[in-house]
Amino acid sequence: MSQTLRPASAEETRQAVAWALGEETALEIVGAGTKRAFGHAVAAGHRLELAALSGIVDYEPAELVLTAHAATPMAEIEAALARSRQQFAFEPPDLGPLLGAPAEHATLGGVLAANLSGPRRILAGAARDHALGLVMVSGRAELVKAGGKVVKNVTGYDVTKLICGSWGTLGVMTEVSVKVLPAPERTRTVLVAGLEPSAAVACMGRALSSANEVSGAAYLPAAVAARSAVSYVASAGAAITALRIEGPPISVGARNEALRALCAGDGEIEELHSHNSATFWRELRDAAPVPADAAAVWRLSVPPAAGAGVLAALEPSEGEGWLDWGGGLVWWSCPATAAASAVVRDAAQASGGHATLVRAPDALKAEVAVFHPQPAGRAALSRRVREGFDPRGILNPGRMGPDPLGTD
Amino acid sequence: MSIAMPAPDADVIARRDGFITALGAIVPGEGVIADEKGLRTYECDGLAAYRALPLAVVLPETVAQVSAVMALAGEHNVKVVPRGSGTGLSGGALPLTDGIVLGLGKFNRILEIDYANRCVTVQPGVSNLAISQAVSAAGFYYAPDPSSQIACSIGGNVAENSGGVHCLKYGVTTNNLLGLEMVLMSGEVIRLGGKQFDSDGYDLLGILTGSEGLLGVVTEVTVRILPKPSSVQALLLGFGDVVDAGDCVARIIAAGIIPAGLEMMDKPAVKAAEDYCHAGYPLDVEALLICELDGPAAEVSELVDRVEAIARESRATTLRRSQSEEERARFWLGRKSAFPAVGRISPDYYCIDGTIPRGKLAHVLARMRELSAHHGLGVVNVFHAGDGNLHPLILYDAAREGDLQKTEALAGDILRLCVEVGGVLSGEHGIGIEKRDLMGAMFTEGDLKQQQRIKCAFDPAGLLNPGKVFPVLHRCAELGAMHVHHGKLPFPDLPRF
Ligand SMILES: Cc1cc2nc3c(=O)[nH]c(=O)nc-3n(C[C@H](O)[C@H](O)[C@@H](O)COP(=O)(O)OP(=O)(O)OC[C@H]3O[C@@H](n4cnc5c(N)ncnc54)[C@H](O)[C@@H]3O)c2cc1C
Numbered sequence: 040m041s042q043t044l045r046p047a048s049a050e051e052t053r054q055a056v057a058w059a060l061g062e063e064t065a066l067e068i069v070g071a072g073t074k075r076a077f078g079h080a081v082a083a084g085h086r087l088e089l090a091a092l093s094g095i096v097d098y099e100p101a102e103l104v105l106t107a108h109a110a111t112p113m114a115e116i117e118a119a120l121a122r123s124r125q126q127f128a129f130e131p132p133d134l135g136p137l138l139g140a141p142a143e144h145a146t147l148g149g150v151l152a153a154n155l156s157g158p159r160r161i162l163a164g165a166a167r168d169h170a171l172g173l174v175m176v177s178g179r180a181e182l183v184k185a186g187g188k189v190v191k192n193v194t195g196y197d198v199t200k201l202i203c204g205s206w207g208t209l210g211v212m213t214e215v216s217v218k219v220l221p222a223p224e225r226t227r228t229v230l231v232a233g234l235e236p237s238a239a240v241a242c243m244g245r246a247l248s249s250a251n252e253v254s255g256a257a258y259l260p261a262a263v264a265a266r267s268a269v270s271y272v273a274s275a276g277a278a279i280t281a282l283r284i285e286g287p288p289i290s291v292g293a294r295n296e297a298l299r300a301l302c303a304g305d306g307e308i309e310e311l312h313s314h315n316s317a318t319f320w321r322e323l324r325d326a327a328p329v330p331a332d333a334a335a336v337w338r339l340s341v342p343p344a345a346g347a348g349v350l351a352a353l354e355p356s357e358g359e360g361w362l363d364w365g366g367g368l369v370w371w372s373c374p375a376t377a378a379a380s381a382v383v384r385d386a387a388q389a390s391g392g393h394a395t396l397v398r399a400p401d402a403l404k405a406e407v408a409v410f411h412p413q414p415a416g417r418a419a420l421s422r423r424v425r426e427g428f429d430p431r432g433i434l435n436p437g438r439m440g441p442d443p444l445g446t447d
Numbered sequence: 448m449s450i451a452m453p454a455p456d457a458d459v460i461a462r463r464d465g466f467i468t469a470l471g472a473i474v475p476g477e478g479v480i481a482d483e484k485g486l487r488t489y490e491c492d493g494l495a496a497y498r499a500l501p502l503a504v505v506l507p508e509t510v511a512q513v514s515a516v517m518a519l520a521g522e523h524n525v526k527v528v529p530r531g532s533g534t535g536l537s538g539g540a541l542p543l544t545d546g547i548v549l550g551l552g553k554f555n556r557i558l559e560i561d562y563a564n565r566c567v568t569v570q571p572g573v574s575n576l577a578i579s580q581a582v583s584a585a586g587f588y589y590a591p592d593p594s595s596q597i598a599c600s601i602g603g604n605v606a607e608n609s610g611g612v613h614c615l616k617y618g619v620t621t622n623n624l625l626g627l628e629m630v631l632m633s634g635e636v637i638r639l640g641g642k643q644f645d646s647d648g649y650d651l652l653g654i655l656t657g658s659e660g661l662l663g664v665v666t667e668v669t670v671r672i673l674p675k676p677s678s679v680q681a682l683l684l685g686f687g688d689v690v691d692a693g694d695c696v697a698r699i700i701a702a703g704i705i706p707a708g709l710e711m712m713d714k715p716a717v718k719a720a721e722d723y724c725h726a727g728y729p730l731d732v733e734a735l736l737i738c739e740l741d742g743p744a745a746e747v748s749e750l751v752d753r754v755e756a757i758a759r760e761s762r763a764t765t766l767r768r769s770q771s772e773e774e775r776a777r778f779w780l781g782r783k784s785a786f787p788a789v790g791r792i793s794p795d796y797y798c799i800d801g802t803i804p805r806g807k808l809a810h811v812l813a814r815m816r817e818l819s820a821h822h823g824l825g826v827v828n829v830f831h832a833g834d835g836n837l838h839p840l841i842l843y844d845a846a847r848e849g850d851l852q853k854t855e856a857l858a859g860d861i862l863r864l865c866v867e868v869g870g871v872l873s874g875e876h877g878i879g880i881e882k883r884d885l886m887g888a889m890f891t892e893g894d895l896k897q898q899q900r901i902k903c904a905f906d907p908a909g910l911l912n913p914g915k916v917f918p919v920l921h922r923c924a925e926l927g928a929m930h931v932h933h934g935k936l937p938f939p940d941l942p943r944f
């Protein structure tokens with residue numbers, strides 16, 4: 040009979056995994072379940088629901104570190120951080136709505152397990168760069184501590200990074216410590232209208248190579264821009280290139296002027312103030328411009344300068360999308376067919392990057408790997424790493440694909 | 448000298464000559480060093496109290512040679528110790544008497560500068576500073592800047608996950624690394640990451656960074672480069688009490704300011720530095736802070752004002768802001784020459800490296816003074832205050848019987864104190880052999896075994912740099928064993944479907 044286990048402590052979590060190990064049965068690990076539709080379906084008879092592992096354990100703003108139980112809702116954490124005018128600088132996306140789940144339900148553990156980072160990744164780093172330490176239960180049913188609770192630490196292997204982005208296939212996080220940073224006082228976004236993709240990538244490149252500390256650089260083709268909730272963007276009637284700057288008001292003012300000057304020759308310029316900027320970048324962060332009826336949604340991580348070329352290479356798949364991360368991140372929606380998927384994978388591969396199938400019908404996922412296929416040597420090494428953490432493959436088996444990462 | 452290395456494999460030593468001949472067939476000519484005089488050059492790294500002569504030193508020039516050397520060593524059960532520039536401070540590159548040192552000094556080329564993608568691809572033997580120099584004219588730099596940057600190699604930086612005075616704002620090596628190529632003990636060549644921001648699959652790039660040469664030999668590195676900030680200014684702040692200085696650091700951060708650098712020196716360090724290089728430091732202070740701010744000119748001047756106001760509130764007794772590049776350099780001069788300055792007041796010194804929560808600074812400094820008195824050895828403190836990374840320098844005399852033992856005992860006590868207050872054993876210098884036997888203060892046997900299972904995935908025979916990082920060596924077969932208990936469903940009282 041299928042069981043749902045709801046441990047309320049790290050030790051109970053360990054007992055739950057020990058039970059599964061003894062039963063030779065697998066567990067699906069669930070934070071709030073907002074990203075269950077991301078990745079392959081887990082081949083597990085039982086669920087391990089972590090919702091009771093919730094609450095902030097320790098947060099001292101001057102230490103720039105927050106420790107929380109793994110299933111603490113991001114909304115609760117963000118509210119606590121905001122009270123001290125701090126934030127997670129990696130701008131964690133809320134992919135709930137994209138994946139058919141409610142907004143603002145995601146948990147900290149889930150965000151780290153998926154290594155999700157928003158537009159500020161280009162300046163501040165990814166989720167994995169901010170995760171400092173954790174406690175987890177391995178697939179051997181052992182409580183394991185990794186990393187620490189201070190911002191600088193090279194004591195032993197950086198196991199915390201390995202757990203980030205492992206989608207619950209190496210261990211069940213029960214507590215995590217994350218670096219926090221001051222929230223900016225003011226934001227401006229410089230909008231340049233009407234650029235072709237290659238001109239946009241060049242413009243973003245110039246901005247990112249300048250000393251203006253650009254914290255967001257995105258390109259929206261006209262059709263995508265038209266769906267923004269920010270009227271300056273939606274009513275432009277043209278493709279939009281957006282450059283974000285954040286910081287103390289004086290500095291933002293100066294850099295705003297500098298960027299406007301830098302882009303003056305490129306096209307018509309507008310700017311977004313803090314409030315509108317927040318709305319705009321949250322849309323991109325959460326992939327909100329994806330059309331509701333998009334059949335397959337892809338996320339490509341590519342060398343930034345390749346962004347425009349990748350968009351061109353994606354065209355035969357008859358989809359649409361936009362660029363973030365100065366061209367280094369491509370969101371792409373297209374038909375859920377094997378042929379379109381092959382176009383996407385090839386475009387990513389040719390650029391030197393990789394493509395992840397974020398949302399798709401089960402039928403497509405049965406045919407097409409969600410995570411980018413790896414060269415044999417790296418795949419085998421990853422499998423051996425997994426065997427060290429979860430030798431019987433009882434944690435989220437199949438989530439990252441039957442092979443190479445899921446020993447099922 | 449209290450740290451024991453694994454017993455050498457007599458069989459391997461007996462077969463030395465044949466193995467060296469086989470090495471010569473892979474790396475011809477002067478690429479294999481086997482004479483005692485030549486080997487002496489490689490007998491230690493920056494932790495000079497520990498020395499050993501390896502079987503041989505091999506200096507390959509191509510990845511194919513590295514791969515063939517590793518495979519050969521694997522076949523012959525010969526251990527391999529990778530080495531960059533040998534500036535490591537924890538003994539990570541200490542040779543093993545039954546192993547070879549694989550030096551990467553000849554991998555010294557910059558392979559590609561890609562401004563469009565804002566990254567540089569280099570061979571691992573390129574020095575940290577050479578990367579910044581190569582892109583400087585175009586207005587870029589490589590952010591992590593260890594004090595040893597003239598000498599240390601980027602491969603060593605990856606292996607140690609090195610930091611620098613600017614890592615509070617710009618991160619350490621792992622935050623600035625995009626991709627690498629490595630050779631496993633089997634000789635297999637594996638590439639991780641690339642020029643894109645996120646690598647796919649498990650974060651093997653993350654686990655390689657800081658793995659201290661125990662997982663793979665890094666043969667190529669791609670790092671991000673950043674545009675140089677348009678303006679930089681520094682403040683020199685003196686305090687009559689270390690508590691005030693610590694308070695000032697906390698207040699700066701609580702005010703939402705992340706300085707590019709935030710360094711502290713205690714009174715003995717200030718005195719030693721001033722005597723050595725006459726930087727103009729005030730001598731009537733208990734603690735000195737150097738706070739550097741960088742960014743757009745308008746921002747820097749505003750933040751300098753804010754920091755100055757915070758320093759006043761924190762009872763700073765000296766308050767100077769740099770008015771020129773020359774003055775800024777002078778503020779840093781004393782901090783940057785702290786090591787040689789201490790070298791002048793003591794025959795020997797031993798630099799340790801631990802991290803503490805910033806708020807525990809005053810407590811830790813006070814306890815450190817007690818420990819110093821207890822062991823009868825002086826301690827001078829320089830400190831990356833912004834990120835809580837301490838570098839106490841213990842003053843001793845190696846020629847004096849028992850001094851080194853006392854030094855190691857004091858260092859151990861200080862590092863255990865760091866862990867006790869919620870910190871860690873190493874912020875940037877790594878564990879190596881130096882802190883190996885203290886790992887138990889931070890991790891349980893189970894935690895350490897789990898880390899060693901990662902090593903088993905990369906190096907099942909345990910031939911790559913063994914005896915470093917982990918206090919107890921386990922065979923991979925033993926680590927893989929698992930005792931499964933068949934039991935009842937846990938906590939049956941909890942609600943479930
Ligand atoms: C003439 C005019 C032009 C505008 N142009 C733009 C535009 O180009 N892009 C855009 O996104 N929004 C524009 N707005 C909208 C307006 O700036 C925002 O809605 C306002 O609430 C800014 O707040 P904020 O927190 O987003 O910006 P911030 O700049 O972060 O606001 C900081 C503080 O300044 C105040 N403030 C900002 N702008 C003004 C202003 N113009 N007059 C008085 N106080 C102000 C805010 O209320 C807030 O207290 C404009 C408004 C006006 C009246």
Ligand SMILES: Cc1cc2nc3c(=O)[nH]c(=O)nc-3n(C[C@H](O)[C@H](O)[C@H](O)COP(=O)(O)OP(=O)(O)OC[C@H]3O[C@@H](n4cnc5c(N)ncnc54)[C@H](O)[C@@H]3O)c2cc1C
Nearest residue numbers: 531532533534535539593594600602603606609610660665
């Ligand atoms: C005066 C001085 C100041 C210093 N200041 C700082 C500082 O500010 N911040 C800081 O973080 N460190 C500092 N260090 C420590 C040291 O410079 C760094 O750890 C540096 O990264 C070591 O680089 P290296 O090339 O000398 O490596 P080595 O000492 O040769 O090796 C270090 C470790 O890396 C491994 N290794 C080296 N190259 C490779 C490779 N290609 N592949 C796999 N493994 C490899 C070795 O096996 C060894 O375990 C300082 C050292 C000195 C002497």
